[in-house]
Amino acid sequence: MALGRKGARRIVVDGTVYRWRLRRRPTYSQALCWSPCTYAVEHADRPGTTLVVTTNQPHLSNWLGGQGNPVLPSDVANAIALALRQGWAPTRAGSPFHLDQSAGFSPLL
Template identity: 70%
Template sequence: MALVKRGSRLITVDGTTYRWRLRGRPTYDQGLVQSPLTYAVEHADSPGTTLVITTNQPHPSNWLGAHGSPVLPAEVADSIRSALTNGWAPQAPGSPFHLG
């Protein structure tokens, strides 16, 4: 399943371009700070398996005012490298690959 292009950002890691997206509004559980912030990454040109990254921080737009820091491109790049090392094949079809 491909990511929605609107609101997504491109990032190049080791010569390969990926698209990543953070959900703008928190899910119900994220809003109540019961589940952490997640974001998704896919290969920009030929998306296959989506990478879902779970962080250890709350969504920045949570409803309880818990402090959540922004996701920086350097963190996204590090997560992509880690997922590739752990077997994520971004151009192959399949179920989402979870990294957390």
């Protein structure tokens, strides 16, 4: 499934252009700080398999005031490089590739 162009940001990693997007509004689970923030990445010119990155931070727009850090372009670039090393093929069709970086996330209960 391709990312919508609206709200997607452009990033270049090793000479390849990607687009990434973070949901503006958190899911219900993210809003209650039960699950961490996630974002999606795809190849800008030939979208195929989408990379879904799970962070170890709460969504910044959560309802409980859980403190998190914004997702920075450098975080996205590092996640892309790691996913490529782990076998993500961004131009081939297929199921989303999940990169779990949620170690250390503790849900607020």
